[in-house]
Amino acid sequence: MRLRAELVPRPGLAFPDVALVVDVIRATTTAVAFLEAGAREVWFAPDHPSALALKARGFWVAGETRGLKPEGFDLGNRPLEALAAPVAGERVAMSTTNGTRAAHLAAATARHLALASLWNRRAAAAWAAGRAREEIAYLAAGKEGGLGLDDAYTIGASLAALEGEPEDGALAALAIFRGYPAEEALGRSAAARALVGVGLAEDVRAVLEADRSALVPVLDRREGPYLVFRRSGP
């Protein structure tokens, strides 16, 4: 099994087999949290207006702009808030700066697609191993188009649970995972520093808890421009 990590998202990347998108601070952690809270589906919108358009169909709308809840949204992009939200049995629409966009990039080609974070790093790896034929590829959402140390660390943490032949990016992610404690890798990242800057240091602490969840948000289908994730897991 080829183990691959794309640490910088960019147009033209192709994912022939299984892809896992990682935006640990915070979109893919928040998506796991919504499913933990009992949400029936999480829809990743391509942009904010498309997310808001689902409000009329009874969706909760969650997301962020520069870290904060956008005008008109019901919820931010906050894992603990999502976990406590009364969304059981309901549908949630999400739109964020990096994470939901990276998911759309991977969805353009992947045969199977799911979302990974530290919360579900082992569960996501196991889900991938059960479906991949030749390659498990992680895609980091990154920070405004560049490498995010937080996502690279998280990819390494999930890859460490897999057997296979790592290529350059996966070997890099594994070294990052082994080289820093979680608090340091996430805490020193630009994504964390931006959150601290808007008063959301609590969210950085919240995403650190490895293996808190056994749920994996898996792409079930597309609905127009939306990616519809449902839970895989117990």
Added chain:
Amino acid sequence: MRLRAELVPRPGLAFPDVALVVDVIRATTTAVAFLEAGAREVWFAPDHPSALALKARGFWVAGETRGLKPEGFDLGNRPLEALAAPVAGERVAMSTTNGTRAAHLAAATARHLALASLWNRRAAAAWAAGRAREEIAYLAAGKEGGLGLDDAYTIGASLAALEGEPEDGALAALAIFRGYPAEEALGRSAAARALVGVGLAEDVRAVLEADRSALVPVLDRREGPYLVFRRSGP
């Protein structure tokens, strides 16, 4: 001093201050080797035809396609061959697949530009520290647009000689440098495996020797589409 590493080259990257381009296997090692051999200047061409065009002006022409010396070129992209070439006092034109292109990307914006490899990792860091005002940025040539473990390791090896505030990419490169022995980081890279595949395993061994050279190829000027590097150092 901000310490930055761009591990994946991509259009639109901007370098406001000092930039160091790294293609350890092999273009930036070979460029150092030509200067060690006494070459007066190394010109990085934007493509093979532009390199060949300099032959009529008395240049040696060196480079590679899929690892090997292209038709009509005098020399390959081989550090030990370059070191032994009778180029003292002469000019060399180079065109390669990843390295010379990355240099052109960085040259579009950098205030100062030089080439780094394991051979001159400390000398290149010291040169950069002597010129930078706010940022020292490394750009990895990578492998066909993706992350190269060999270049990421080399960037970490050079960054380790600097004091400053590393951002996400630099922290990643430092972890890669600390996480693998040089033989492993370079040997497992896609670039090395491609070279071994064309019978050039010797070149992978050759580029490993850290601090073999005190020379730094520094961008002196542009001549039309060419980047002209001259030596800085003893």
